[in-house]
Amino acid sequence: xxxxxxxxxxxxxxxxxxxxxxxxxxxxxxxxxxxxxxxxxxxxxxxxxxxxxxxxxxxxxxxxxxxxxxxxxxxxxxxxxxxxxxxxxxxxxxxxxxxxxxxxxxxxxxxxxxxxxxxxxxxxxxxxxxxxxxxxxxxxxxxxxxxxxxxxxxxxxxxxxxxxxxxxxxxxxxxxxxxxxxxxxxxxxxxxxxxxxxxxxxxxxxxxxxxxxxxxxxxxxxxxxxxxxxxxxxxxxxxxxxxxxxxxxxxxxxxxxxxxxxxxxxxxxxxxxxxxxxxxxxxxxxxxxxxxxxxxxxxxxxxxxxxxxxxxxxxxxxxxxxxxxxx
Amino acid sequence: xxxxxxxxxxxxxxxxxxxxxxxxxxxxxxxxxxxxxxxxxxxxxxxxxxxxxxxxxxxxxxxxxxxxxxxxxxxxxxxxxxxxxxxxxxxxxxxxxxxxxxxxxxxxxxxxxxxxxxxxxxxxxxxxxxxxxxxxxxxxxxxxxxxxxxxxxxxxxxxxxxxxxxxxxxxxxxxxxxxxxxxxxxxxxxxxxxxxxxxxxxxxxxxxxxxxxxxxxxxxxxxxxxxxxxxxxxxxxxxxxxxxxxxxxxxxxxxxxxxxxxxxxxxxxxxxxxxxxxxxxxxxxxxxxxxxxxxxxxxxxxxxxxxxxxxxxxxxxxxxxxxxxxxxxxxxx
Numbered sequence: 016x017x018x019x020x021x022x023x024x025x026x027x028x029x030x031x032x033x034x035x036x037x038x039x040x041x042x043x044x045x046x047x048x049x050x051x052x053x054x055x056x057x058x059x060x061x062x063x064x065x066x067x068x069x070x071x072x073x074x075x076x077x078x079x080x081x082x083x084x085x086x087x088x089x090x091x092x093x094x095x096x097x098x099x100x101x102x103x104x105x106x107x108x109x110x111x112x113x114x115x116x117x118x119x120x121x122x123x124x125x126x127x128x129x130x131x132x133x134x135x136x137x138x139x140x141x142x143x144x145x146x147x148x149x150x151x152x153x154x155x156x157x158x159x160x161x162x163x164x165x166x167x168x169x170x171x172x173x174x175x176x177x178x179x180x181x182x183x184x185x186x187x188x189x190x191x192x193x194x195x196x197x198x199x200x201x202x203x204x205x206x207x208x209x210x211x212x213x214x215x216x217x218x219x220x221x222x223x224x225x226x227x228x229x230x231x232x233x234x235x236x237x238x239x240x241x242x243x244x245x246x247x248x249x250x251x252x253x254x255x256x257x258x259x260x261x262x263x264x265x266x267x268x269x270x271x272x273x274x275x276x277x278x279x280x281x282x283x284x285x286x287x288x289x290x291x292x293x294x295x296x297x298x299x300x301x302x303x304x305x306x307x308x309x310x311x312x313x314x315x316x317x318x319x320x321x322x323x324x325x326x327x328x329x330x331x332x333x334x335x336x337x338x339x340x341x342x
Numbered sequence: 343x344x345x346x347x348x349x350x351x352x353x354x355x356x357x358x359x360x361x362x363x364x365x366x367x368x369x370x371x372x373x374x375x376x377x378x379x380x381x382x383x384x385x386x387x388x389x390x391x392x393x394x395x396x397x398x399x400x401x402x403x404x405x406x407x408x409x410x411x412x413x414x415x416x417x418x419x420x421x422x423x424x425x426x427x428x429x430x431x432x433x434x435x436x437x438x439x440x441x442x443x444x445x446x447x448x449x450x451x452x453x454x455x456x457x458x459x460x461x462x463x464x465x466x467x468x469x470x471x472x473x474x475x476x477x478x479x480x481x482x483x484x485x486x487x488x489x490x491x492x493x494x495x496x497x498x499x500x501x502x503x504x505x506x507x508x509x510x511x512x513x514x515x516x517x518x519x520x521x522x523x524x525x526x527x528x529x530x531x532x533x534x535x536x537x538x539x540x541x542x543x544x545x546x547x548x549x550x551x552x553x554x555x556x557x558x559x560x561x562x563x564x565x566x567x568x569x570x571x572x573x574x575x576x577x578x579x580x581x582x583x584x585x586x587x588x589x590x591x592x593x594x595x596x597x598x599x600x601x602x603x604x605x606x607x608x609x610x611x612x613x614x615x616x617x618x619x620x621x622x623x624x625x626x627x628x629x630x631x632x633x634x635x636x637x638x639x640x641x642x643x644x645x646x647x648x649x650x651x652x653x654x655x656x657x658x659x660x661x662x663x664x665x666x667x668x669x670x671x672x673x674x675x
Contacts, residue, residue, distance in 0.1 A: 073552055106555035113553075118546035123568050123643050132564075133554040167644040183554065 019087075020191050020223040021047040021070070026084030028062070028069050028247075031077070035295040039065040041247040042083070047191075047240070052217070052224040054238035054255075056231065056270070060291050062247040063227045064114075067193045070225070071111055072101050089190060107137040110184040112194040112213075116176035116201075120168040126179045127164035130154065130186055137187045153182040157212060174205035181213060188220050195227045210237060231274060235259060243267045246292055246302040253328035263330045265307045301333065309334060346650045347637065354629045359411070361625040362618060366407050369614045375399075376424045376612040397424065410618065420622070421615030425608075430619045434601065438623065440510060441593070441600035445585040447520040452527025453578050457567075459528070460535025460574075465562060467540060475532065482529025491522045491595040508597035519596045523589060527581045534577040538570035545569070571642045579635040583628040 028040040040062040047053045055063050068074050069081055072093060086093050088109060093101060110133075113119040120129060130150035135141060141149075151161040157178040159171075168176055177197060184192055197213065198206040214237055217224050226237055234241055234255070241258040243251040243266065251264040262268055269287035289306035292298055298305055304314040314333055322335040377393040378385065394400045398409070413419035420430040463475040498518060499507035509515050542548070543566050551561045590602035597603075601620055608616035640647035 071553055073549065102555040102557065104555070105553055111553045113546060113550060115546060119550045121547040121551070121565050121569060122645060124565075125644075129550075132551070132556065136555050169645050169648065180550070183550070 018048065019046045020049045020089055021225075022085075022087040023070070024085040024087075026066065026069060026086065027082040028065050028074060028079060028084075029082050030079045037295045038297055039079075039247055039294055040069065041297075043242075043244070043247070043249045045242050045249060045252060047223055047225065049190075049223055050218075050221055051239040052214075052226055052237055054234040054241040055225055055227045055244060056229065056234055056241060057244035058229060058291050060294065061244040062294070063244055064195055065247075066244075067111065067195050067225065067227055070191075070193060071105060071109060072098075073105075103137070106133045106189070107187045108189055109191045109193065110187070110189040112177075112180055112184045112192065112197045114196040114199055116173055116180050119180050120176055122168050125165045125167055126171070127151070127154070127166075130179070130183050133183055133186050149186065150182075153186045154179075156185075156216065157182045174201055174209060177201060177205075177209055178212070181209070181216070185216055185220060185222070189222060191225070192217065192222045193225045193227070196229070197226075198230070198233065199228070206233075213237075231271065243270070246297060247294060248302060248331060249329075250303065250331045251329065253325075257325065257328040261325070261328070263324055263328075263335055264303075264332050265309050266303050269306075301331075343640070343647070343650060347633070350633050350636065354626075354633075357629055358622065358625055362411060362414070362622055363407065365618045365621045366410060366614070367403075369612070369617055370403055370406070372612070374612050376614065379612055380424060410615070414622070420619035423608075423616050424613045425611045425616070430615045433604065433616070434619060434623055437599055437601045437604050440598055441586060441589060441602060442627075444516070444519055444523065444589055444593070444598065444600060445582055447516060448523035448585060448589075449527055449578060449582050451520055451524030452531055452581065455524065455528040456531025457535050457574060460532040461539060461562060461567065463532065463536045464539035464543060472536075475536075479529040479532045482525045483533070485526070486591075487522055487526060488591040488595055490525065491518070491592050494518050494522060495595070508595075510598050515596075519592050519598060522592050523585055527578075527585070530581060531574065531577050535570070535574050538573040539566055542566050542569040568642070572639060572646075575635060575638055575642065579631050583631055586624045586627055 023046065024044050025042045026040055026044070027042050030037040030039055043062075043066065045053065055066065057063050065074065065079075068079075069084075070086060070088075072081075074081060081094070084094065088104065093104060096104075120126065127147070127150050130153050131146045134146045134149045134153075135143075138146065138149075147164075151164055154161050154164060159175060159178055159182075163170075168179070171179065177200075181197070184194075194213065198209055201209060210233060213224075216222075226233070228234060238255050240254055241252070242249045243258070243264065245266050251258065251262065251267045253261075258267065259271075262271060266287070272285045273287060275281060275284055287306055292302060292305070298315075300313075300315045300317055301307070301310075301319045304310045307314065311333070319331050319333055320336045321329050321331050324330050324335050375390070375394070377390050377397060377399060381389055381393060391400075398406065401409075410421060413421060418431065420434065422428065423430050423433060426433070459475050459478070463472045466472050495507045495518065498505045505517050506515050507518070539562075543562075547569075548561060548565055551565050556564075587602065587605075589600060590606050592598075593600040593602040594606065601624065605617060605620040605624075607613070608620060640650055
């Protein structure tokens with residue numbers, strides 16, 4: 016049993032079509048300690064979901080392809096194992112909650128059956144009655160009465176559906192749970208409920224979690240470690256405290272600045288100027304340089320090294336790389 | 343649900359009445375005189391007029407129509423054949439079996455083949471197999487059945503001598519007609535299966551199933567096909583109804599004494615009761631098949647069942663609103 020539940024080294028994912036090559040994830044590395052929650056934060060199109068799908072080895076292929084990288088799940092390299100072995104890992108050791116609960120459930124199967132499916136898959140030899148009991152327990156756990164076992168997804172509200180999706184994901188007590196924007200499609204009033212419940216269950220089951228979101232409020236509430244993604248790279252990585260209190264990367268600063276402050280009177284919200292670059296046509300040098308207020312000539316060419324500004328706090332920006340060398 | 347079925351059965355009545363009126367009228371206005379046809383070219387005008395009076399053809403159109411409808415409704419009497427003088431109902435009962443058998447076997451062959459190949463084609467989209475299947479299906483859809491029937495006879499009966507070309511005396515006699523109709527049905531069902539599968543294979547719940555660690559084969563059958571079934575069973579039902587009426591050519595080519603052949607013979611002999619009654623029976627079977635389809639839908643897709651029930655719920659509430667002014671809130675919600 017290794018100390019880190021997950022270690023990712025230099026992961027590269029590309030979508031190749033006849034017309035273009037989309038660089039979705041460009042060499043990201045991170046690790047996650049047991050029972051911790053990692054927040055993967057970034058704008059739409061930053062490569063968060065692609066990263067998650069790569070961890071499940073569910074990148075649709077073609078056109079997607081994992082070009083490079085090593086993924087160690089509980090010390091086991093899941094990039095080298097067969098699809099059959101991977102299937103035994105999915106749902107049991109690593110499972111996923113999807114963004115849109117409206118479409119994540121099969122509309123023509125009762126929710127109970129959909130929970131039972133994963134239970135039976137990973138507990139060969141378990142009797143049907145026992146699997147049913149386990150599925151009912153999961154429903155109760157996410158706050159749905161077991162009587163609704165035989166009901167269909169269309170009989171549930173959005174928040175309830177997401178609870179069912181969570182029940183499916185946690186049914187086999189996975190060691191790692193990937194939650195891909197689990198609250199984005201829900202009403203604000205339901206968001207907090209669902210998030211709260213996820214945190215409680217995660218602590219109960221001792222699961223580690225990767226929480227993908229673009230909501231910094233959610234990050235502050237639920238994460239221990241945060242990785243800020245931009246254009247398929249992790250531009251800043253550190254503990255929650257490091258990221259919130261001592262953020263360094265201009266992009267992270269821009270992200271936090273764009274949250275309106277209730278105490279000051281502002282007329283317009285602050286935004287980061289410009290748009291996320293097209294991932295099939297990324298800029299040279301630092302990917303953020305066209306939008307960066309501190310951009311220098313040096314930023315426009317060459318690779319940007321990762322600097323460790325304090326223990327465990329990594330920043331991918333030239334400002335700090337130089338400072339790091341000086342010190 | 344029961345209410346819905348009863349409602350649907352009641353709504354069949356105007357459909358069937360409409361069918362009677364249209365077919366009866368078409369036959370009435372069609373050129374030619376059944377009495378003259380029956381007596382042959384040598385008959386005197388007096389003899390023809392006498393026969394017309396006997397057959398009731400000299401009465402006004404509305405009286406004839408009303409008489410026929412009344413006979414059907416009150417006595418299940420489909421009239422007497424002008425040609426043979428026998429009861430039409432007895433003649434139809436004797437022939438419907440052959441047509442139904444032909445339709446059932448053909449549809450069974452077509453459905454199994456069509457769904458299996460459709461799944462294969464969807465799973466291997468754009469592959470070589472998919473393209474071969476597409477050609478196979480398009481050939482089935484676009485080939486006229488009589489031509490295909492003749493070609494099969496040429497190949498398997500005339501040249502190879504493996505199978506009989508006509509008649510209906512045993513299983514061997516059914517192979518070629520059912521292959522002809524089954525292949526056509528398979529083409530349409532295969533295309534429908536393919537497109538419906540492709541639509542549901544890209545949906546998020548498939549990714550959910552993969553994330554559970556489910557195998558691809560089980561995902562296809564349990565999740566994708568189940569979701570894709572509605573358009574497929576619709577196509578099967580439509581094909582079945584089409585076969586009932588459309589088997590005419592194949593029945594003629596293979597000399598199968600079925601309902602289709604009876605209908606065609608009836609038309610060429612101006613046998614009004616035979617034609618109207620045959621069409622009525624085909625229409626009746628078709629509306630029953632459609633009803634069975636609609637009931638099947640609700641078993642395949644629970645959301646459709648909910649709309650059937652929801653409709654009744656909605657009406658009950660509207661009624662309650664009208665009567666009492668206020669509706670008690672459903673405690674379940």
